[in-house]
Amino acid sequence: MKIHIALGMLFSGLLVADPGPGYRKLAVNKLFNGDTINEFELDNGLSVIHVPRSQAKVLTFQIWFDVGSNSEKLDPKLKKTGIAHLFEHMMFRGTDRFPDGSFDEISSRLGATSQNATTSFYRTNYFESIPSNQLEVVLALESDRMANLKLTQEGLEKEKGAVVGELRRALDSPVNEAYNALMELAYQKIPFRWTVLGTEKEIKGFTLEEAQYFYKTYYAPNNGTIVVVGDVEEEPLLNLLIKYFGQMKPQTIPSYSLPPEPLQARERTKVFSHPQATSEILLMGYKIPPISSLSVIPLGILSAHLSSGMEGRLRKLLIDTGVAVNAYASPSYRPDLFQIFVQLAEGHKAKEAIQIIDQEVKSLSEKIISEEDFNRARNQEKLDLYGSIDKNNSLARWLGEFNALAGNYMRGFEIIEGYNILDRKEVMEAANDYLVRSRRSVVIVTPSPTAPQKGKGKK
Amino acid sequence: MTHFAKAFITLLSILYGISIFADPTLLYEQDPTLLTTNIQIVIRTGSASDPKDKVGLAELLASLLTRGTQTLTRTEFQKKVEGLGGTLSGDAGTDNIVFSGEVIKENTQAFLDLMESMLLTPRLAPEEFDALKRETLASIAHIKNNNNRLAGLAIRKEFFAGTPLELPGNGSLTTVKNIQLQDLKKIYTDWFHQSNILFAVVSALPEESFTARIKNLAKRLPEGKYKPYQSIAPAIFPKNTLIVIQKPRTETGVVMMGQTGFTVHHPDRYVFETANYAFGGSGLTARLFKIIRGELGWTYSIGSTYTAMGALSDQQNLFLIYQTPSFEFTSKSLFKTLAMWQQYLQQGLLPQELKMAQESLINSYPFEFDTAAKRLAQRVYSHLYQVPILSQDKFSSEIGATSNQKLLPALAKQHEKQSWLVSIVGDKNAIQAQLDEEQRFVPKEERLTISKVVTPEQIIE
Numbered sequence: 001m002k003i004h005i006a007l008g009m010l011f012s013g014l015l016v017a018d019p020g021p022g023y024r025k026l027a028v029n030k031l032f033n034g035d036t037i038n039e040f041e042l043d044n045g046l047s048v049i050h051v052p053r054s055q056a057k058v059l060t061f062q063i064w065f066d067v068g069s070n071s072e073k074l075d076p077k078l079k080k081t082g083i084a085h086l087f088e089h090m091m092f093r094g095t096d097r098f099p100d101g102s103f104d105e106i107s108s109r110l111g112a113t114s115q116n117a118t119t120s121f122y123r124t125n126y127f128e129s130i131p132s133n134q135l136e137v138v139l140a141l142e143s144d145r146m147a148n149l150k151l152t153q154e155g156l157e158k159e160k161g162a163v164v165g166e167l168r169r170a171l172d173s174p175v176n177e178a179y180n181a182l183m184e185l186a187y188q189k190i191p192f193r194w195t196v197l198g199t200e201k202e203i204k205g206f207t208l209e210e211a212q213y214f215y216k217t218y219y220a221p222n223n224g225t226i227v228v229v230g231d232v233e234e235e236p237l238l239n240l241l242i243k244y245f246g247q248m249k250p251q252t253i254p255s256y257s258l259p260p261e262p263l264q265a266r267e268r269t270k271v272f273s274h275p276q277a278t279s280e281i282l283l284m285g286y287k288i289p290p291i292s293s294l295s296v297i298p299l300g301i302l303s304a305h306l307s308s309g310m311e312g313r314l315r316k317l318l319i320d321t322g323v324a325v326n327a328y329a330s331p332s333y334r335p336d337l338f339q340i341f342v343q344l345a346e347g348h349k350a351k352e353a354i355q356i357i358d359q360e361v362k363s364l365s366e367k368i369i370s371e372e373d374f375n376r377a378r379n380q381e382k383l384d385l386y387g388s389i390d391k392n393n394s395l396a397r398w399l400g401e402f403n404a405l406a407g408n409y410m411r412g413f414e415i416i417e418g419y420n421i422l423d424r425k426e427v428m429e430a431a432n433d434y435l436v437r438s439r440r441s442v443v444i445v446t447p448s449p450t451a452p453q454k455g456k457g458k459k
Numbered sequence: 460m461t462h463f464a465k466a467f468i469t470l471l472s473i474l475y476g477i478s479i480f481a482d483p484t485l486l487y488e489q490d491p492t493l494l495t496t497n498i499q500i501v502i503r504t505g506s507a508s509d510p511k512d513k514v515g516l517a518e519l520l521a522s523l524l525t526r527g528t529q530t531l532t533r534t535e536f537q538k539k540v541e542g543l544g545g546t547l548s549g550d551a552g553t554d555n556i557v558f559s560g561e562v563i564k565e566n567t568q569a570f571l572d573l574m575e576s577m578l579l580t581p582r583l584a585p586e587e588f589d590a591l592k593r594e595t596l597a598s599i600a601h602i603k604n605n606n607n608r609l610a611g612l613a614i615r616k617e618f619f620a621g622t623p624l625e626l627p628g629n630g631s632l633t634t635v636k637n638i639q640l641q642d643l644k645k646i647y648t649d650w651f652h653q654s655n656i657l658f659a660v661v662s663a664l665p666e667e668s669f670t671a672r673i674k675n676l677a678k679r680l681p682e683g684k685y686k687p688y689q690s691i692a693p694a695i696f697p698k699n700t701l702i703v704i705q706k707p708r709t710e711t712g713v714v715m716m717g718q719t720g721f722t723v724h725h726p727d728r729y730v731f732e733t734a735n736y737a738f739g740g741s742g743l744t745a746r747l748f749k750i751i752r753g754e755l756g757w758t759y760s761i762g763s764t765y766t767a768m769g770a771l772s773d774q775q776n777l778f779l780i781y782q783t784p785s786f787e788f789t790s791k792s793l794f795k796t797l798a799m800w801q802q803y804l805q806q807g808l809l810p811q812e813l814k815m816a817q818e819s820l821i822n823s824y825p826f827e828f829d830t831a832a833k834r835l836a837q838r839v840y841s842h843l844y845q846v847p848i849l850s851q852d853k854f855s856s857e858i859g860a861t862s863n864q865k866l867l868p869a870l871a872k873q874h875e876k877q878s879w880l881v882s883i884v885g886d887k888n889a890i891q892a893q894l895d896e897e898q899r900f901v902p903k904e905e906r907l908t909i910s911k912v913v914t915p916e917q918i919i920e
Contacts, residue, residue: 032494033492033493033494055492056825057825058825058826108741108815109815109819109822110818110819111818111819111821111822111823111825111826113823113826129826165756165758166759169710169759169785172711275707275708275709276706276708278601278603278915279600279601279604309546310541311538322593322594322597325598325601343601345600376538376541376542379545380546382544382563383495383546383561383562386544387561390490390492390494390831448708
């Protein structure tokens with residue numbers, strides 16, 4: 001591919017061998033809007049990504065750990081899923097210094113907004129946006145719960161209850177159940193087939209010892225990355241990070257390879273009904289290469305062509321024609337699947353949507369995308385990025401997610417830059433290579449026969 | 460205009476959010492770091508002005524305007540917008556229609572050309588109208604999948620029965636079917652005039668790139684007279700009233716409890732906002748969450764808001780407590796919430812709760828202004844509803860003035876004569892059994908009973 005050489009030249013960050021007291025500066029990069037991205041590593045292995053900005057006296061702090069539900073399933077001491085997510089809840093349960101409930105209370109008093117945490121297959125993150133003069137308090141809180149979390153049986157049982165509630169709520173969603181079914185269908189060996197939340201039995205069965213093991217092993221500085229975007233300069237930030245995180249000891253992080261997934265040779269299909277579904281749902285996933293591959297660039301154009309804006313092809317073919325009420329395509333990574341979702345309109349069948357999509361994919365595989373359509377897709381992708389990087393929290397999320405996903409926080413920008421040198425023919429080649437039925441898993445959710453039906457139950 | 464006069468009026472604009480242009484009005488914010496330009500056009504009439512048998516009219520017009528001009532078909536128009544790296548949408552609120560456009564900054568002028576054509580020479584094509592109507596009907600039918608929306612719509616229907624606000628802005632199956640293309644053409648003529656429009660732009664480009672163009676654009680609209688919005692009063696329920704939306708086999712119950720709220724001009728607005736933050740509005744640290752989720756573990760989410768119908772405006776809003784308990788705890792959680800509400804009405808807040816709410820609101824106030832888009836949104840809001848943008852000091856003073864001495868009489872005045880309208884999504888028999896169990900020691904005549912059972916189909920029909 002011709003973009004191969006050019007991509008290597010992009011964003012070649014300045015490597016700085018600058019041993020300082022307690023940290024090393026690893027790279028400096030520039031963003032499209034002129035912002036600088038600095039990368040550091042503390043002596044204990046904690047990674048730091050920092051974007052200084054002075055437009056407002058606020059900043060976003062995020063900490064990302066390279067642990068999600070995949071790690072726990074592969075860890076011989078755990079071998080089940082759900083604890084990574086359960087831990088996301090436990091981290092708000094307090095320490096000796098800041099007892100149960102005080103994390104939320106103190107950060108709320110500081111004026112923290114957008115405070116939350118999320119867990120995925122491959123990472124867990126915690127984040128908040130704060131007035132910049134409150135940074136030290138937040139670092140004291142975050143470092144304390146990372147090192148000194150008070151794990152008690154009582155706290156564990158309370159959070160198990162909340163997580164089971166979350167799990168049951170998810171069960172009411174036919175879309176959520178469709179996603180879980182797709183993962184189970186597409187993967188026979190890789191732990192993507194097990195849900196991040198785990199099962200009710202697994203959640204209720206977690207022991208205090210397992211929680212302690214999980215915490216000590218995975219919430220270590222050399223398994224984490226801090227992202228700070230906003231109103232703080234490099235020197236005061238590093239001084240504070242060393243003060244609060246610099247004393248933590250690195251741990252031996254277990255290293256697991258995902259088990260080899262048997263090659264998918266033909267299409268897989270699952271159909272099931274859901275009591276809350278009122279019309280059919282179609283969810284399809286095509287196996288694609290990982291985020292580090294060059295193929296993600298034409299796949300990004302394909303997804304924008306299919307679902308960006310009012311002129312996205314899926315909208316024209318499915319929504320404008322009355323077949324569906326919602327339709328989109330999107331590549332996901334870890335799991336590496338090009339997903340197409342369709343919420344059918346009442347009275348329409350998923351099979352109709354599959355036929356229409358197959359026809360469109362065939363056309364994309366046989367004809368080079370027009371220049372007009374290509375430019376539209378590329379510019380929509382740029383708009384999506386440009387519109388979000390002016391916000392501290394969305395830029396921090398972008399950097400953190402690509403860092404966790406690809407081990408390269410610049411990967412998202414590389415992909416966007418890659419669109420500028422992509423040959424339109426490569427979009428057709430990507431459709432030919434990846435959007436093929438033998439790589440596809442298909443889930444169809446139908447309304448349950450016992451679900452309320454149109455016209456029934458009226459007085 | 461002299462340089463001095465312009466500087467003075469710009470200062471006024473910064474301080475008070477009032478533009479130099481009385482007619483048309485352009486609110487502008489420049490931020491050189493932005494990679495996109497954001498343009499909003501506000502028409503100051505919305506879905507509350509729809510005829511009650513044609514609710515959805517304003518929403519349909521807002522969408523139809525983005526579907527082609529007299530010289531460009533829908534596809535040609537939208538391909539041009541999106542090819543520029545832009546996005547353009549139209550949405551109707553209660554008292555306005557907002558067209559929001561965003562484009563990568565290099566293509567700002569070409570994008571403005573398209574917005575101008577959309578506004579002055581819309582296509583309003585019959586085939587696009589039919590297609591839009593069909594999409595809208597499919598989308599309304601799909602609401603049956605969303606239990607939160609069903610519960611919210613049931614509440615709205617009762618509070619605003621017989622008025623256009625009994626339905627959401629996109630209407631119901633019946634009202635949308637009633638709408639004809641000529642209805643849209645009529646409101647386009649009636650509403651799109653010089654005195655009824657506001658422009659707001661945030662961009663890296665200098666203000667001069669927009670002023671002359673937008674003034675000229677507005678001049679090409681017909682003249683007209685702005686009609687101030689008249690708030691529609693919601694009903695008051697003298698006793699607790701329960702509606703069940705019949706949906707069997709749910710794992711999670713959705714419970715919503717509503718009372719009337721207030722407009723943006725309410726004198727105790729900041730007292731209520733501060734106190735509600737502590738009672739239910741702040742998420743994890745609120746009293747409702749700490750007890751019903753944290754201590755009892757009955758629900759996944761719970762909270763309360765005075766902005767159930769969107770941001771405070773000239774329309775009297777609704778106050779809502781919402782929760783999603785595991786189904787078996789639905790009634791327990793409801794009665795516990797009612798008891799906590801009574802205690803709140805009688806005793807107000809604990810000193811530490813009040814202090815936390817005040818600190819939290821005051822310290823997070825900078826986030827209302829931390830991006831150019833947010834600053835501009837504040838100015839638009841201030842202009843539309845004639846409310847001042849508070850400085851940090853003034854805001855701190857308003858929030859800091861809240862006390863139980865102010866709160867308790869304000870709560871009594873606002874809420875004492877009201878009871879709750881409650882909507883629950885779930886199976887009526889299972890809910891009735893839970894109600895019976897929870898009220899087994901309550902005299903029959905005092906029990907909360909199911910007043911009405913509706914199906915999801917009835918909510919959207």
